[in-house]
Amino acid sequence: MLVKQISIFLENKEGRLAELTSILAKAEININALTIADTADFGILRIIVDDADKTETLLKKEGFSVSITDVLALDIDNKPGGIAKPLNMLHENGISVEYIYAFLAKKDNTAHVIFKVNDVDLAKKVLSKNGYRNTAK
């Protein structure tokens, strides 16, 4: 359920994102999930890849500011209330969510959700106890 997410600091400069993703492409690194938090001056790109450590080393070598964060990856039902249920569980256990992003699974009727929470170990315990799991890479 725990996955390593890579965060990259990006200045708001034209072509910077293309440059970064080309570096990953050249190294044959596939991005499984991606989101960007943006402000007026900069953005933080967050990605999930197969080999987080290798990717971190590569990007640092290329001069990017990179950090690795443990996040929760969860399969949820792709139907109304699917996301509300686990969020309520986290809330009831005093866990707060810092950010969240989701993507659809292709095959079955589930969605994958990535959570960044303030207490990742507790969140993992609460959610697995309630039958949540993660099949996505």
Next chain:
Amino acid sequence: MSIWDKIESASADEMRSIQDKRLVETVEYVYDRVPYYRKKMEDIDLYPEDIKSCDDLYKLPFTTKDDLRDTYPYGLVAVDLDEIVRIHASSGTTGKRIVVAYTKEDIDTWSDVMARCFARIETDSKDIVHVAYGYGLFTGGLGAHYGAEKLGATVIPISGGNSRRQVEFLTDLKPTVIACTPSYMLHLYEVMIDAGYTLDDISLKAGIFGAEPWSENMRKEIERLLKIKAYDIYGLSEITGPGVASECIAQNGLHINEDCYLPEIVDVIDHKPLGLNEQGEIVFTTIKKKGMPLIRYRTKDITKLFKDDCICGRTLVKMERVTGRTDDMLIIRGVNVFPSQIESVLLEFSQLTPNYQIIVDRINMMDVLNIHVEMNENLFTDEVKKIESLEKSITGAIESVLGISAKVKLVEPKSIERSEGKAVRIIDRRKI
């Protein structure tokens, strides 16, 4: 290493009598030999006999960079050109080029004061000195070179640039002392680490840094990263080059070689002489120079003079580290701003690196101060709010120091262009 020249520990009376004698001689010398100076003096009805001691220094007219430009190239040379053995020239970045001329004796004096500076930081004949100041028209390279050689040290005359090769020499030849600009030292450190070396691969114990203004915090940063002692050295081509003043192991002010370069401090605005411990523009009169002596040369560097009981045993008057230049001073919304003030604020944040740029714009008739600073790549946090709050704290700290607001922008590591000579810290885009 003992004191190189006993004059450095002379008593106040002894020093004063040398200065009086040399000043009187210098004034007579330029009056007789340099028509430009003779005219300047006669214009204010001043004659050599009016200058009897250093007490009369204030009567003499100032020399400025404009005088050097007006008399370009040889108008202030006091000897026949066949006695001149060397020419140096300023980079001309702030206007028309100026040239300076040295006799054989001037080169000897310069080598001697530079040897004093190396001895002050406990460099001796056993040391290997890596001189990464530019060689050529710039005085930094050859000045450091002659001084270190006079001391009997082993000199690596690598000059500036080609950082990878610099790192190879640092790791292969194991120099113990380096001479370069402080910003270039930090750049070399980055190149070294990127190339996979560690501090165990080099043997530097000290660096003698100058040719650009730097702050106490930048010193701490260099000392922390490289585990060396970082010393300040001061000089300018017009006076001789590096070696006018330098720090000793006390790292508390730069001893001025005042038996050769007579210092005074004048007010930045009205140019009236100021006393010890008062901040202003430092002015030098060269009292031991033959080729191109300068009378009361206005350096535009801002500092103060002071005396203390230095642990190194030298009695030479000290100047504080230069904190800015009268022409670097930015006037933003009517407030005087020195880049060094901004630098010292930035270096208080461990999340930042000492690589920054100050960009001044005028938007809708308002001056806007932008500061771009590189993040420390190892302290990057994933959270937007933390980065924004860092920006906010920097903005607050800058405002409390400068008294005006600035927009701070964090930029990616290594995105600000590196310079192999003097760092380009200020971009003033205002069209006035």
